[in-house]
């Protein structure tokens with residue numbers, strides 16, 4: 001499978017002197033196309049730091065990141081912002097929807113910001129897969145938590161990003177809704193051959209992923225394919 005995102009010797013240090021925290025020690029990681037990856041680890045192990053760097057939201061102290069062979073942190077800030085908008089879909093615990101805009105406006109925001117044409121067929125497929133067709137003209141505060149997260153996922157998917165990065169996407173949802181959202185993410189990965197990297201502290205959620213990356217104290221301690229472990 002093709003490597004879509006590659007981290008090479010990435011390190012991230014916060015603070016100085018006695019306050020220095022090595023959030024990520026030398027990290028090498030390859031993210032493959034169409035694969036659903038989960039990053040797990042205890043609180044403070046560096047999961048969010050790694051995800052933010054993989055998404056170009058935060059710069060590493062040193063190291064390189066390549067998205068489809070483009071060196072992400074060698075881009076100028078403006079180019080990096082465009083790359084993030086066009087090539088990376090983000091899904092956060094807090095949904096990050098714009099309250100004063102309707103569901104459909106939220107979903108199409110990244111495409112409109114880029115003055116791009118909407119691929120109607122893809123849009124309709126995403127909406128029907130996520131089951132939010134009836135809610136397009138509602139406002140976020142008129143939706144349940146699970147519906148809001150499905151809108152955020154639709155927004156991430158609709159611009160056909162190279163990769164979707166999700167940080168504890170079920171963190172604000174009850175267990176049943178969280179399970180439904182994870183199942184949807186898993187189905188979407190297959191349906192759209194979508195590359196996904198999802199951060200979670202929940203081992204059960206990680207079981208849904210194709211590949212599980214475990215972080216301990218800022219270091220990758222293992223990368224395990226669930227399909228391999230199921231074969232054993």
Ligand SMILES: Nc1ncnc2c1ncn2[C@@H]1O[C@H](COP(=O)(O)OP(=O)(O)OP(=O)(O)O)[C@@H](O)[C@H]1O
Pocket residue numbers: 014015021022023041042043044045046047048049050201
């Ligand atoms: N902006 C910051 N300034 C200083 N230290 C930070 C900052 N962000 C994170 N850290 C530290 O870096 C380490 C890794 O943090 P990170 O948020 O990546 O962990 P995490 O595994 O995502 O944790 P959690 O599961 O609790 O969200 C922690 O020790 C944290 O305190």
